[in-house]
Amino acid sequence: MTIRIPEGHVARIEAHAAATYPEECIGALGGTADGDSRSIVEVWPLVNACIESRHSRSLIAPRDYQAVEREYTRRGLLLLGFYHSHPDHPAAPSSFDLEHALPWHSYLIVRVDRGHPTEMTAWVLREDRSTFDPEPMAVVQDGRAPTARGGDR
């Protein structure tokens, strides 16, 4: 399964991650799925609902989750997944990420070093919940072929 994301949306996620540094950012990804390909058509930045440890934790409030899912459903989009940042830490899923993940969703992680986004990867929870598998990511540039990025570490 490859997830396609327009480069403008990559820039939007990176801007969100930089703006919230040194705290984590979090947001939703809306789009379409067709066979082995998924396409992100919308990025929805959300408020990190964590009260403490926001430099190493992010959370989407259940009410926000419901609002996003309802809105995407209304517009015929799928809630494909979520993104969050890892300030000054590799863009790899943590055990905390594993405990809180759902299957099928795409999880994008942005590494932010000293305020600057440096890496973005995509992951999918394995069906038996044992680990994440990297998900190939293709950044779609205007008028050009997708460029492979991340997810194949």
Added chain:
Amino acid sequence: MKTQVNIPTALRQYAGKQESVTVEGGTVQEVLDELTARHEGLRRHLFNEKGDLRSFVNVYVNDSDIRYQEGPRTPVKEGDVVSIVPAIAGGRPHDPRARS
């Protein structure tokens, strides 16, 4: 007593790709037992190895979180809507040297 259960997007693959499922039960526990009996694939993602709801799984009866009612014993009446709402969370490993 029939109750509608709203299924989050990621788990619909285990529930016949339905947004909601109608099951019977007088409490949230009975409703979820019936739901997972019908759709076995949901169980692993809703409950941990001890059979308790996973910490990130929120369950609402209409607009009320069952944690603030009677938990899984929360009664469900005809016409109530039960919603399974995941608390989406992420985070890197804690670093004691990190800023707070």
